[in-house]
Amino acid sequence: MTPALRLEGVSKSFGGLQAVRDVSFELHQGEILGLIGPNGAGKTTLINLIAGAYRPTGGRIVLGARDVTGRPPYVLARLGVARTFQIVRVFKEMTVWDNVVGGALFAGRSGGAHRARERAAATLEFVGLGALAHRRAGDIGLAEQKRVQLARALAMQPAVLLLDEAMAGLTHGEIHAALELVRAVHRRGVTLIVIEHLMKVIMELSHRVIVMHHGRVLAQGRPADVVADPQVVAAYFGERYSHRAVRTRPGAGPGDAPGEGRRVTP
Amino acid sequence: MLAAAAAAVPGVLSGYALREATTILMFMALALSWNLIGGLCGYPSFGNVAFFGIGAYATAGLVANLHWPFGAALAAAAAAAVAFAAAIGPVVLRLHGHYFAIATLGTAQALGQIVIMVPWVGGPNGVILRVPFAPSAADFYYYMAGAVAAALLITYAVLRGSWGYACRMIRQDEVAAAASGVNTTFYKTACWALSGFVAALVGGVYALWITFVNPPSVFDPVISLTMVVLALVGGAGTLWGPVLGAFVVENIDQYLWARLLTAHTLFLGVVIVVIVLFLPRGLWPYLAGGEGLTWRSLFEGARRLRV
Numbered sequence: 001m002t003p004a005l006r007l008e009g010v011s012k013s014f015g016g017l018q019a020v021r022d023v024s025f026e027l028h029q030g031e032i033l034g035l036i037g038p039n040g041a042g043k044t045t046l047i048n049l050i051a052g053a054y055r056p057t058g059g060r061i062v063l064g065a066r067d068v069t070g071r072p073p074y075v076l077a078r079l080g081v082a083r084t085f086q087i088v089r090v091f092k093e094m095t096v097w098d099n100v101v102g103g104a105l106f107a108g109r110s111g112g113a114h115r116a117r118e119r120a121a122a123t124l125e126f127v128g129l130g131a132l133a134h135r136r137a138g139d140i141g142l143a144e145q146k147r148v149q150l151a152r153a154l155a156m157q158p159a160v161l162l163l164d165e166a167m168a169g170l171t172h173g174e175i176h177a178a179l180e181l182v183r184a185v186h187r188r189g190v191t192l193i194v195i196e197h198l199m200k201v202i203m204e205l206s207h208r209v210i211v212m213h214h215g216r217v218l219a220q221g222r223p224a225d226v227v228a229d230p231q232v233v234a235a236y237f238g239e240r241y242s243h244r245a246v247r248t249r250p251g252a253g254p255g256d257a258p259g260e261g262r263r264v265t266p
Numbered sequence: 267m268l269a270a271a272a273a274a275v276p277g278v279l280s281g282y283a284l285r286e287a288t289t290i291l292m293f294m295a296l297a298l299s300w301n302l303i304g305g306l307c308g309y310p311s312f313g314n315v316a317f318f319g320i321g322a323y324a325t326a327g328l329v330a331n332l333h334w335p336f337g338a339a340l341a342a343a344a345a346a347a348v349a350f351a352a353a354i355g356p357v358v359l360r361l362h363g364h365y366f367a368i369a370t371l372g373t374a375q376a377l378g379q380i381v382i383m384v385p386w387v388g389g390p391n392g393v394i395l396r397v398p399f400a401p402s403a404a405d406f407y408y409y410m411a412g413a414v415a416a417a418l419l420i421t422y423a424v425l426r427g428s429w430g431y432a433c434r435m436i437r438q439d440e441v442a443a444a445a446s447g448v449n450t451t452f453y454k455t456a457c458w459a460l461s462g463f464v465a466a467l468v469g470g471v472y473a474l475w476i477t478f479v480n481p482p483s484v485f486d487p488v489i490s491l492t493m494v495v496l497a498l499v500g501g502a503g504t505l506w507g508p509v510l511g512a513f514v515v516e517n518i519d520q521y522l523w524a525r526l527l528t529a530h531t532l533f534l535g536v537v538i539v540v541i542v543l544f545l546p547r548g549l550w551p552y553l554a555g556g557e558g559l560t561w562r563s564l565f566e567g568a569r570r571l572r573v
Contacts, residue, residue, distance in 0.1 A: 073444040074449045085442065089441060090442070091443075098434075106431075106446055106449075107446060152442075156447060
């Protein structure tokens with residue numbers, strides 16, 4: 001099966017700063033890929049490259065069978081790449097309903113304003129925002145605004161969904177609800193790349209994890225294996241701590257190693 | 267009803283008053299022109315006089331030098347403004363906020379300077395228009411009223427449906443709009459071109475009305491500034507706001523001008539500052555009844571502006 005997305009030697013530099021260097025990986029259909037790494041590792045830059053917000057300075061990005069390198073964000077949105085933003089971007093003066101209709105109108109693959117409204121209504125119910133539909137998006141809480149972003153992205157009927165720290169800043173209860181929601185999105189057949197600083201979330205959600213450091217892919221593999229990698233521990237905590245790397249139980253898969261994951265966080 | 271009242275005006279007013287009414291209509295259409303790019307898309311153009319000037323000059327040149335009929339010259343002038351907007355739009359609309367404002371201001375000024383060097387339209391001397399059958403004062407009133415009606419129809423058509431969604435999304439968060447599948451460059455350039463179309467129509471009618479165009483009069487940056495102020499006072503981004511703004515400000519202006527010739531701009535300035543500071547969304551939302559006007563809402567407006 002062709003991968004949902006393939007990156008071949010993708011690089012991005014801003015002047016003299018190399019934010020992303022020679023990154024290659026494949027995103028399999030129906031997968032949840034966790035993207036982790038210390039601050040400044042290049043995670044959000046990579047998401048911006050995949051979503052078309054930045055044009056790579058080297059390499060190729062292939063969506064399904066189509067080379068989409070350097071295509072603008074609206075084209076990628078229409079081809080099935082949807083995203084949420086780390087710092088929430090909702091249309092604040094518009095209602096929650098209009099925010100979601102906006103996503104459905106322009107990128108949703110079966111056209112027509114009527115169909116777009118149907119999709120928006122269904123998506124709002126799905127993410128549990130039905131009761132807030134007529135509130136101004138700028139007036140609701142952060143957790144709800146993050147849901148609006150997600151609903152707007154889902155109304156686009158994406159093939160690949162990029163979640164950039166969808167859970168940062170949420171309370172414990174909100175994170176639990178958000179986790180359930182992301183799982184429900186995945187069950188609908190959406191392939192996901194998830195950036196998250198909360199190890200618990202990454203460990204519970206991801207089928208596979210890529211660790212970035214200084215713009216490169218430092219390690220990739222199953223979540224439990226990756227967090228046990230001394231290189232990864234060194235990247236997060238410095239060389240001194242790498243020898244203390246946590247021993248994880250061999251064969252631990254996604255969803256059954258949250259405990260080990262939590263131990264990595266300071 | 268409003269249209270019927272407007273249509274009856276030339277029967278009631280004459281001479282100076284009719285001329286004032288025509289001027290108010292002209293500024294209504296210009297404010298609506300600015301609103302299409304500045305209000306709907308949130309791109310504060312300070313150079314919309316460029317389109318007005320193109321409209322005036324193209325009409326004047328074609329009528330005076332090539333003896334085209336007025337209607338054909340006006341259509342060609344509007345097409346020229348649309349072509350100019352489509353050509354520079356993808357470039358200047360990459361800029362935001364102040365940068366966009368300065369770029370458009372500069373573009374309009376440069377255009378005025380370029381026109382001075384074109385002998386075909388009289389260089390610095392300008393063009394005098396003489397037509398065999400000059401329209402009457404009432405005709406010009408109806409021409410300007412037609413421009414207002416056209417601008418309202420265009421704005422209405424843009425606001426409803428998916429185009430309106432695209433504009434609102436661009437105005438509030440262009441990055442998120444693009445990520446949602448909106449071809450931002452296309453919609454911005456289209457609005458910019460429509461804005462140019464309306465301003466050029468007004469410029470063309472103005473040229474024939476005044477019968478004389480020269481660079482300082484039709485590339486006057488004050489005209490750009492007036493468009494901004496009228497739209498902001500009335501309510502940028504709304505259908506009727508610019509019409510209301512032009513009506514209110516131009517009436518105050520003419521009232522003050524008749525009584526306080528030297529100080530009238532000062533008073534007008536104060537009126538504008540007060541409205542923009544305390545009613546940052548303009549007058550229209552209050553008139554339309556969507557919002558109650560209270561002391562609290564006034565200071566809320568002033569507080570929000572400071573952010």
